[in-house]
Amino acid sequence: MQKKIDFSRYTSIKIGPVKDVYLIEDIEQLRENIFLVGGGNNLLISPNPPSLAMLSKKFDFIKDDGCDLHVGAATIGGKLLSYAKKHDIGGFELLQKLPGTLGGIVKMNAGLKEFCISDNLKSVLTCKGWIEKKDINFSYRSSGIEGVIYEILFERQAGFDYERLEVFKNMRKNQPSNSSAGSCFKNPLNDYAGRLLEQAGFKGKRIGNMAFSDIHANFLINLGGGTYDDAMNLIKEAQKAVLEKFGIKLELEIKVI
Numbered sequence: 001m002q003k004k005i006d007f008s009r010y011t012s013i014k015i016g017p018v019k020d021v022y023l024i025e026d027i028e029q030l031r032e033n034i035f036l037v038g039g040g041n042n043l044l045i046s047p048n049p050p051s052l053a054m055l056s057k058k059f060d061f062i063k064d065d066g067c068d069l070h071v072g073a074a075t076i077g078g079k080l081l082s083y084a085k086k087h088d089i090g091g092f093e094l095l096q097k098l099p100g101t102l103g104g105i106v107k108m109n110a111g112l113k114e115f116c117i118s119d120n121l122k123s124v125l126t127c128k129g130w131i132e133k134k135d136i137n138f139s140y141r142s143s144g145i146e147g148v149i150y151e152i153l154f155e156r157q158a159g160f161d162y163e164r165l166e167v168f169k170n171m172r173k174n175q176p177s178n179s180s181a182g183s184c185f186k187n188p189l190n191d192y193a194g195r196l197l198e199q200a201g202f203k204g205k206r207i208g209n210m211a212f213s214d215i216h217a218n219f220l221i222n223l224g225g226g227t228y229d230d231a232m233n234l235i236k237e238a239q240k241a242v243l244e245k246f247g248i249k250l251e252l253e254i255k256v257i
């Protein structure tokens, strides 16, 4: 089954074409040249992307067996956070204002500071079967998981932590509210992409209707009607300037497709 999606509305950065997307209804091995879209919160989609696929609603579920939580990869983080709050389950507080589906969140090993989604994860279901955490190479904003994630198994820890929730809320105070795809670049080892961008003069720098935020330099924001080309020009200019000034090659955190 196919679904037509306007990616200039669907993605959080509000850029992209209208495209037919293949809806995945069952566990299958996806062809290699098809890109899988989750919630579109970490994507910059070009006018001519490769073929795209998405999980259907069949993978939007939370099953609680009292010992573990089985979560479908199309489930959005906010839904799992609400479930955890309601049932006094700990370990999901970082999902507060972390937009995305659990598939995308696990694939990116998304998180905040030293906390990440893999912390209380037990295993992941792909078309090759269940993969245990010890066999997954989780690292900073990466899981190395190949192929589609269909379901995730989390340990059910007692006690939702409201203090931690407050800490996460405060950490987000310096994030702009404009349309963006979150942090544009990964933080280099022992440094911050935002600091380097600011020092290289990119805080608030604008091309067309795209800019690096003047609140947080590592957020590439769409001021309204910004284009893929404007975004890519800013990204390339920033990478060049930071490399020249600091000898550091900023690596993209957002996925450009």
Ligand SMILES: Cc1cc2nc3c(=O)[nH]c(=O)nc-3n(C[C@H](O)[C@H](O)[C@H](O)COP(=O)(O)OP(=O)(O)OC[C@H]3O[C@@H](n4cnc5c(N)ncnc54)[C@H](O)[C@@H]3O)c2cc1C
Pocket (backbone or CB within 6 Å): 012, 035, 036, 037, 038, 039, 040, 041, 042, 043, 055, 073, 074, 097, 098, 099, 100, 101, 102, 103, 104, 105, 106, 107, 108, 109, 110, 111, 112, 141, 147, 148, 149, 150, 180, 181, 182, 183, 255
């Ligand atoms: C305002 C804002 C704040 C943010 N804050 C944070 C933050 O604090 N920390 C952080 O880490 N990120 C943050 N992000 C980025 C984003 O929330 C995460 O990267 C999240 O993981 C994206 O999930 P998604 O479902 O939208 O994935 P998408 O953006 O659609 O895709 C991201 C990647 O995941 C892959 N993917 C998606 N679904 C699956 C699946 N089922 N199986 C396998 N691969 C899949 C895609 O192919 C792609 O490679 C922020 C973004 C925004 C807009």
